[in-house]
Amino acid sequence: MAAIPWRTGGLLLAVIVIVALPYLITRGSSQESFQAGELVTRSAEVQALAYRIADQTHDAESAIQHLLADDPDSHAEAVAVGAEEAIPGLLDELRRISGDNTTQQHLVEQLGAVENGRLALLHQAIQRYRLNDRAGAEQALRDANGLFRIDDIIDKVVANAEQTLQQRYDAARKQSYDSSLVLTLTAIAQLLMLMIVVVVSERQIGRRSQAEARERQAIQRSQMILQAVREPIALLDHNLCTLLVNAAFSELYGVSEESRADYLEDVGQGAWSDEVLMQRLRDVLLRDRELWDFELIQRTIDGVERHAVINARRLQQQDSESPVLLLTVSDVTARALVEQQVKELNHQLENKVSQISEVNRELEAFSYSVSHDLRAPLRHITAFAQKLEGHLGQGIDNTALHYLGVIRDASNRMAQLIEDLLVFSRLGRGALRLQAVDMQALVEESCALAESEVLGRSIVWGIDPLPVVVGDENMLRTVWQNLIGNAVKYTGQREVAHIDVSVQRSNGGDYEFTVADDGAGFDMRYVDKLFGVFQRLHKASEFPGNGIGLANVRRIVMRHGGRAWAEGEPGNGARFHFTLSAIEPPTASP
Known part of the structure; x- marks a missing residue:
């Protein structure tokens, strides 16, 4: 039944293509031919306008020469003035129709510049003639001929127009040839389309027969897959009787794969006697409620108690109004253990x-x-x-x-x-009293406190801009005081001590703070002792202290969810690092 609408749609599409394609091609060819004709006409107009501008200019010069020769022709001055007024309009028209050709447009601009200069001198000649300055008028006329020669530019414009005209003639001929070729190909395509429609229509019956054979093969493959699946599967009718079971279901519950109309409650020697489960399965059939991950303990045909997970959903058969129920069983005994x-x-x-x-x-x-x-x-x-x-x-x-x-x-x-x-x-x-803590302020406070205890020492501080974090302010103050105090203490033998405080983002996105100095340093072999209670790597006579400050640092940082570690080298200073979460503090509501 599904093949008939498909064939009908294909035939309609073929008819539309056969009818519409020649129309579209013919219309497109007509438009292209019309455009080609317009271009040819425009090239001819460019030539005509160029010659007209040249004629007008020469007529104006001739009229002025007649006036200077005392020719009794009373229309000479009017001819000269008329040419002076008409030529700018002709130039504008020439610019308009040559706008699609950049080379021609450039030549027209040159022509306009030369023509404007020549008209200006011709106008000067007429004015001097009117003032009886014949010598000045003749000089202006000679300057116009000598300085602004338009014939060469007119020849270039005309030559370019002829070249463009020839190109457009060639393009029009090619367009005509292409249109004829396209129409020929279109006719061939129409014939092929009709042949294809006939062949396709004839082959539909054979294809449908093949499709039915493939469908039967697909059903057989589906049954093979169903039987090969190790998860028990059963198909039940509206009365919860078995219609189809796979090999795994048959093996687990002792029902024959060829059996039909066995009530589920009678299958597996009571394995399906749970009333709650049976009611849930009936609800799936009646109300289309899917059953997901219903767990129960079943004693199967082999006498073993198994933890099973039951899933069920209703399916609607195409050739019947009665729904069926797809039942799957998962043995999760190992998982339960x-x-x-x-x-x-x-x-x-x-x-x-x-x-x-x-x-x-x-x-x-x-x-x-x-x-x-x-x-x-x-x-x-x-x-x-x-x-x-x-x-x-x-x-x-x-x-x-x-x-x-x-x-x-x-x-x-x-x-x-x-x-x-x-x-x-x-x-x-x-308990931690979490709040927004300005690390910049704590570091500056700790630096000032450390400097006040060692008056007279020269310390160069390098402090990066530090962020605001979420933490216990008093505890974090203790961290900075211990780390900066240690840096000041262990650089005591330096004439000028350098202590740097920096921050960067770690690979995990947390803040990583660092206090670096150029003091006594330590041997990395004993780095594990640094953060222990009362553990020291230097003699008390060299550097005072109790060896508990770094233990406090590690404990505070760990309580904030971070970690602390150190790097050093004897005589080349030490670097103490600790991390804190980069959680942004909440902004105060207005």
């Missing part, structure tokens, strides 16, 4: 995380408790050392004074270590 194992592993992981969190809390509590409990003994040591020094008074010798100084220095250092340990502990417990 893996998911169960994943759940168990996740549960174990959660227990481990809980244990680690509890250990961390205990470590932080221990650190905090130890730090507080150590303060009281230190205060006693410091206080009693001062009392001992006061008790001894003037009778104290240098050795005892030295010992008391060592006790005080050790107590102060221990107190500073405890304070640093408290800060480190608080950094791990406190």
